[in-house]
Structure formats: C-alpha cells, structure tokens
Amino acid sequence: MRIFNSRTVRAITVVAAAALVATGCSSERGKDGAKGGAKDTFVFAGAGDPGSLDPALASDGETFRVTRQAFEALLEHESGGSKLVGGLAETWSADPAGKVWTFNLRKGVKFHDGEAFNAAAVCANYDHWFNWKGTYQSSSVSYYWQSIMGGFAKNEDAEAPKPNYKSCTAKDENTAVIEVNEPSAQLPGGFSLQALAIHSPKAIKEYEKQDASAKGDAITYPKYSQEAGTVAGTGPYKITKWNKGNKEVTLERFDDYWGEKAKVKNLVFRTIDTEEGRRQALQAGDIDGYDLVSPADVKTLEKEGYNVPTRDVFNLFYVGMSQEKNAALKKPAVRQAIAHAIDRENLVKTQLPEGGKVATQFMPDTIAGYSDKVKTYAFDTNKSKELLKGAGESALKVEFCYPTEVTRPYMPAPQDMFELMKADLEKAGVTVTPKPMKWAPDYLDATEAGSCDLHMLGWTGDFNDGFNFIGTWFAGYDKQWGFKEPKVFDAVNGASKIADPVKRVEAYKAANEAIMEYLPGLPISSSPPAIAFGKNVNPPKVSPLTQENFAEVSFK
Template identity: 45%
Template sequence: MKRHLWLGAGLAGVLVLGLTACASSSRDAGTTTAASGSAQASGSAGEGSGGQPANPDGQFVFGAAGAPSMFDPLYATDGETFRVARQINEGLIRFKPGTADPEPALATDWEQSTDGKTWTFTIREGVTFHDGTPVDAAAVCFNLDRMYNQTGAGATQAQYWSDVMGGFKNQVDDAGQPVPSVYSSCTAEGNKAVIALTTSTSKFPGVLGLPSYSIQSPTALQQYDANNVVAQGDSFVYPAYATEHPTGAGPYKFQAYDKANNTVTLVRNDDYYGEKAKTKTLIFKIIPDETARKQELQAGTIDGYDFPSPADWDGLTGAGFNVEVRPAFNVMYLGMTQGTNPALADLKVRQAIAYALNREQFVQSQLPDGAKVADIFYPDTVDGWTDDVTKYPYDPEKAKQLLAEAGQSNLTVNFWWPTEVSRPYMPDPKSVFTAFKADLEAVGITVNEISKPWNGGYLDGVEAHDADLFLLGWTGDYNTPDNFIGTFFTRTDNRFNTGTQPWGATLSEALKQADAIPDPDQRNAAYVKINQDLMGTYLPAVPISHSPPAIVVAGDVEGLVASPLTDERFSTVYKTS
C-alpha cells in the first residue's frame, strides 16, 4: 500500500468487475446502515474449486521479502509485519476477499448516526481470543482506548493511529496546543461498542479493517506489558507481548519466531469462530532476495512469494506456477517539490513537465498487462474519481512552448530515483527514471541524476524536500479518496512542500472538509472538484500509472484470493498434492 489467475483471464474480469461494482454501489447507495453480515468466516469465498487439502495437518510455506519488525500491529508500518498480523488477528471489520470493500468480522453489523459522529458496532457473540478471553464490547473499547492513550515511544510508533486519527489523549504540539483527534471515546453497551468521533470522516468504517486496528486480547496486552515501548537511540525495544505473545482472534495462532532459521511459525486456531484454516501450520520463511525466493519456489522449499518481477510472470506460468495478478489499487507519480527549485513554483513549468512525459509509451513498454496511464492520483474504483479533469497527453512541443513562456527554456532539475527497492507500482525504478529522463531532456530540460537507497537516504531526502523531482507512489489501504489524496496533500508540510504555495492551505482545507462530509453523494462531489483542481490548478505532481502487482504460488496450491490491498488471508489456502 491489493487478481486474476494469469492462466485464466475470466477470473480477472470477475475480480476487477467485483471491485468496481462494490465501489460504485458504495458511492450510489448513500445509506448509513451496513447490511448485517452472516457468521461465515472470512476466506470462505476463497476456497478453491475442486480438490481438498492433501494433508490438512500439513504446512504452507510462504517466502517473505523481509523480517517482521515485531508482532503488535499497533506499532507496525511495514507490509511483512502486517502480513503475519492479518493471519493472527481480526478487527471489527475486514475486507471482502478480492476487493477493498468492508464486510463484517468481529462485528456482525454497524450503524452510523446521521451526523457521522457515532458508530454502533454489534459484536459477534461466542468468540474468544487465542487465550480464551471473550471477545466482547468491553474488549473492543479496551483496545481503542489503549490506542488513543499511547504516550512516549508508543505514540511515536503508533503511526497508523496518528496518521488517521490525529492526536493521542492529552497530546500537545510544540507550541503546547492540543493535537486534535478524530477519536473521542468508546462505550460498551451490552454487546454493542459505541464509538464516538469528534467529526464525521470518510475513513470510517474502512480504517477499522487495517491490521493496526486489530482487536487483541486485553488479558494478554496487560499480562505482557504491551504498551512498554522504549526508544533506544534510533531504534525501539518492544515488550514481550509484541515479540513473543501476540494474541488475537484470527484463524491462526502465533507459535514461534526462529531468528536463527529466519522463520515465523503460526498454527491453526481450532477454536476459530468461522471456517477453520485448511492447513495446520503456516510458515513465513524470510528470504530478502527476490531471485532466491524464485529459486526456492522452483526447488519446492517454499509454496509461494509476493511481488514476482513482471519479467518473470510468463516463465513462472510456463513452468506450472500460478501467478495471480491483483487489480491495480495503486498509483505511481512524479513528485515536484514546491519551493526547492524556484522554477517549479510556476504552474506552466509543472505543466510542461507533465506534457513532456510519454506516459503511454512507458506503460506499454515497461509495465505488465493490465497497467494503465493515471489521469488522477487514484484508480477509478475509488469514490470521487472523475474523467473530467485537465489531461496531459504526450506533447513535447507544448512542453517547450510552456517552458519558453515561463522563461525556463534552460531549466535544470535534480531528479531523484531510489535504488535497492522494487515497489508494486514501480517494479524497476531505474528503468522508470531512464525513460522519463530522456523525455525531459528531449524538451530541453537538463537533468541531474541523483540516486539513493530506498531506506538509505532516498525517503529521508524526499521528505526533507531535497529533491526537485522524485518517483514515489502509494498502494491503497482501504477504499476512500482520503486514503490517497488526503494522505498526500492534507498536511501542508508534506513531501511536495505544498505549504510554500499560496494554494497549499486551500487544498489542505478542502481535503479536510471533504473527508468530514457525512453524506456520500455530497462527499463524492467534493472530491470530484478537488481532483479537478489538483490536475488543473495545482499540479504538485504528475500521476503516472496504475500497475497490477502479482503474487505467485505453486501449481498444487489452491484457495488463494489475491487482494487489491495485499490483504491475503492464508486460512483458505491448501495444497492438493
């Protein structure tokens, strides 16, 4: 931050249409009450057609690209930690398999007040955490209050709370002013958890499906001192709960993290309220190198891995592996830092750069089938998407004209690109940079190349506004425009440095107001207007493409439902041989 079986194009249509239909119905319905969910477990829709597990007491081994940072999702921001946490935990809601839309999980249904500030969740009865503690409304409120009450290093690390909800209880900024929070309180009323917010937000209820908002055992959280996060230099030391005793209510239970052998082992939760996991043991084998992951899959020592290079898709498929391509729920963009290079403060210069990029050729030549040019900063399955925006087709002559009008025919830019990384939206950063460097030079722009390791200076440098131009992107966490453009532009001290522009505060306020509109139709209209302004009046970046990432499993593996959110649940997965 997410589809069809590469061997069968029909499933692609089903999944993509399903995602579109769900998003569309959400836009059009305008209701305030969620449909009551059945008691069926998550993942039942993902059972493979035909066949049964060859050995239900066997194991499924997945090749992980990195080690989890720990196992308490409240403090996590990385995909490998979330991948494990999704198997252990559940939240009030989850996402329907193969889509980005919410469905019941620990809550069977929910209601929203007219003003959008009160949400009432009916908690599923008869469910227990892995340690036998009941899952009830009191446990739900304990978890939400625990998140809200973080202090010190815990508050620093609970980034998904601060990014989405704002402040923690009694938190003040550097000037001593209270940091506003979307969250106000949670009250247990029988089997209902009533969550009060300070403002309506489009983030609800979708955000509650993220791993960071998992409902965990209050007993275990207290017994193993879960909040005792300690800063140690530039790193953090986590308590026993996060390293040895994560306790959720999901289909798998934590067994061990063997650092010597680079494996995380989970075992089936036989007391799970829904359909039990089809494999007794789930192992994540940490293999940082992609080539090594592919070789281990070919050797049969692992049963699958994520983000295979698009260059390998055909070869893997031809060798009998199942390459499942997710719908593209992401965006890659060329960022243009405001205020760093004075020339970029001129809209004409930014538009010239947009016209200079041959995005269509780039998508056709470098990205996998299913990728497409982005017209705005999120895919067309998300609310507020509109085709009625200013577009920037490849037009080098128009680019030259705009540069001349701006007095920047001899423009020089520092163009940054990341090394030592491959992202779902950007499989090969160097190739992206090379293509667009040539496009910029073709219209007379001098490009200074600057490359830095992803976690070794690139991200820090971009956030510090050191780059003129930079390549980045986003894979959506849930299905709202706020999760895309709200994440990018609401803060004026964002990576684009929009606060240096006279329109930066205007854009920020428009995003805040749109997010707080309780009526879906009115909110959708507000986001349409924001997208039009972003592309026509502001243009702080150039949206490049939406690219479908893949996940690959062995030919004898069934039951995997690829998710647009990389939200795969492995409880439905089994081997037939």
C-alpha cells in the same frame, strides 16, 4: 496501504521440520511439494521485510500481509473483494450524524494469550492509541491512527492533526460504542484497517512499558514489536518467531480460533527481494507461493502449470516532490516541467503487466470520484526545458530517492523504473543524484519525513472510498510533500464531510481537479499485480486490496 496498501502471521513446528522448511531441503520437499507425507507448512515469499509485529506501528503492505493472519479488526472485507463485512463485530451501525458507531461483537472469541475478547478489550485498544506520547506521535509511527482518527489526547507536535476520536464505551460485555467528534468518509472503512486491529489488553499493558525513539529520520521501534512473544491477536494464526537473519516470520495455527480453522498448520513468510529470486524459488520447490510476479513471467509460469491469478486494479504509483527539501519545487513551473519530462506511456508499456494504465490523477479509474476533467501533462521534453528556463531553473539539481530490496504491487521493478525516469529528467536538463535506500524502515521513514527532493511511492487502497486515496496525501499538511495549499486541503476535506454519497463523489471529482491543477507530485500509473502459487496449492481468493487470507490455503 502504503505500499500501499497497501497489511503477521507465524508458525512453529518441531525443530527438525522447521529446519527443513527454512532451507528448502530437497530430500524432504520435492520440486512440487512433500515426498512421503502430507505437508503441514506453507511458505510464501514477499518482496520486503515486515517493519513491525504490531500493525498499529506500520503503514506498509509487507507488514500487513503478515500481521493480517494474526490480528483482526472490528470490520473486514469479504474474501476476494472490497465489500465491508463483519470482523470481530458481527454487525455495526452509526447514528444519523455519523458520530456514534455501535459494534455488536462476536461472542466466544479468545486472544492468542488466552485473554477473552470483549467490549472492554476494544476500548483498551482505542484508548491506548489515543494516549500515545513522544515518538509514537510521529506520523512515521502512527500514520494510520492519524489518518483515520486524527491526533492524540495531548498533541505534542504543533503539526499533529486535530483529534477526531472522542471516546470508546463498553456499553455491555458484547457492545462497544466509539464516538468521534466529526463525521468522516474514513469511517466505517477505517475500522477495517490492520493498523486498528484489536490486541489483547494483557499484551497492551506490556506494550505500554516500552517506548519508540527517533534520531533524525531513523525510528527505533519498541522491542516487543521486533520479536515474537508479546503481541497477541485473535486471528487464525499466531506469531511464534521472527528470524531476521533468514528474513523469515513463522506462524502457527491457532486452534482456539473462533471461526473456520486454518487448513495448513504452519505458515512461513520469507523475504526474497528480487522477482527472479522468487520465481526461481517457486520453480525449485523452496516456496509454495510468492507475490508481485514479473509481468514477463506470468505466461511462462502458467504454461508450466502454476496458479498465477491477477488481482483487479486498486493501486496508484506516483513521484512525490518535497517542496520543503528543495525550494525550486515550490515553483509550479518546475513541478510542471518534471511532469512533462517523464514518459509515463513508455514506463507502463515496458514495466507493468498487461492491464497497466497511465494515471492522470491520484486515484485509479476504478474508484468513484475519478474525474475526466483534470489537467493533464503530456510527455514533452522540449516543453519541460522551456518551463525550467522560464522559472530560472535550467540547471535544476534534484536528489531522487528510490527503494531497494523490495517490489510493490504498483512498482514491480523499482530500480528499473527509477532509471527510466532519471534518463527522462536528464534529457530535459535536470541533474539527478540517485539515492537508493533499503525499503523498511529507512526508505519509508525518509519519505514520510520529506527527506527526498523526489521519491517514488504508491498506494494500494484500504477500502473503496475516494478519500482513502486523495485524503491519504492531501487532507492537510504532510511532511512527505511539504506544501500548504488551502485550496487543495479544503477541496479534499470538504468532500470527505458530505453525507450524501452522490454529492460526495462529485466533490471528489472537483478535488481531483484542484489537486492536478496545483500538481504537488506526478501520478504515474496503476497496475493489476499478479500472485503465484505452486502446482500442488489450492490458493486463497485473491484480493484487489492485497488482503489475502492464508488460512484459506490448502495443499492438493
């Protein structure tokens, strides 16, 4: 999920109670919870605003954290783990060629708008995405569809990938068959993505009446995706309100949910964009939990009696380089110089929690396909200067973009991390022009469009396969990087098409070696992000994929 993910849920309550929740009124909510009555609202603070209530239009974890509570995909991951399990499909299978996927669907499932879930609904979703036109075909809007299923029924952009989706057939009411043109390592994992979660066919008809639009790098998302009322999934919560002024999304328990009902009636996601602000809000009793705990706060909160579980490592932080935006970056020696200029050990030591690691390649060492034989680039300011001089770029100037109003699992303090890297680059003689941008949608859209010489981003894996990391960036031309290197693309794509899992892992290792030889950007680090909950909270199982299910939450 991009940060990633990295993956909307809301609640409605009586007006008086909602007002008290929104303000964190101390007369009703004591420092550790309700005074004089059982709590029925759980408030969780994220680091950034969601970009859309329609997860199909998103690629970031803050959006998916919200939508995951309201929308379900055909497949899911086991609670607290990375193993694929049934979602809206109880069981699934593929033909030997990996081109025909059959899903045996759950019975008795309803959408939030009362529509029945069935095979026809599954096909309505996949055909809807496949037939997107105009701005919906922008990789900034339909990133995940293009990543998993390729292009569209009619590609309008010469750079759009070849479509891999072929068809969806409702074999009977409870059996959906999805066919693809070529086998892919993205499947079956891709069927678990929030971006491919299933919406009510009635809602889709309303979606199709509206268009997205673009002006330069700025995307204007359709109205239905920016306010509650139209989107409808099958999840344990339904979205009832998005108060952008207060930076809150509200969800209410869906009592007709097919599975185990949510333990808390109302769910509120609130944006607090600083680590200190989130910690103080928890300590004051204004919220019941928050994500991306500062490494320095973990032990303090634990001593005070808060629950602060740490997720397993499943992410990567990197510096991207746009070769189309800055021609100097087309030179291998310049990219190598930037790699040698940045002190990654210091960044990990000073900015990441215990367990953080320097990255040598574009996947963490917890993923099969990680190679011990990649070319490495040790911190060496003098070597960086020599490489720049040899490339005729001793006076190199770069615009370096970084996000504001957000922290991510792989990037706990964006500005601090940027300042460290800026200082390192300047010691090597590089002139750095900072360009801070609001995370969503400005920064995400700009980096996706390749509008920054250098930028900092990351990824939290969606499912456990090497292609979910390196295939995310290097399976073909991507505006974020702006390069066309067949050796890299062929290595990544070739690995993804190998059916034998053992041979595929070896091919991923070779692909990692090819990527780091070419060096399109610099992998920086991987880290185990912590998440905090109030003293009176029974937390959900924490997920290495940051896919927590808040229907599991209850109060003591």
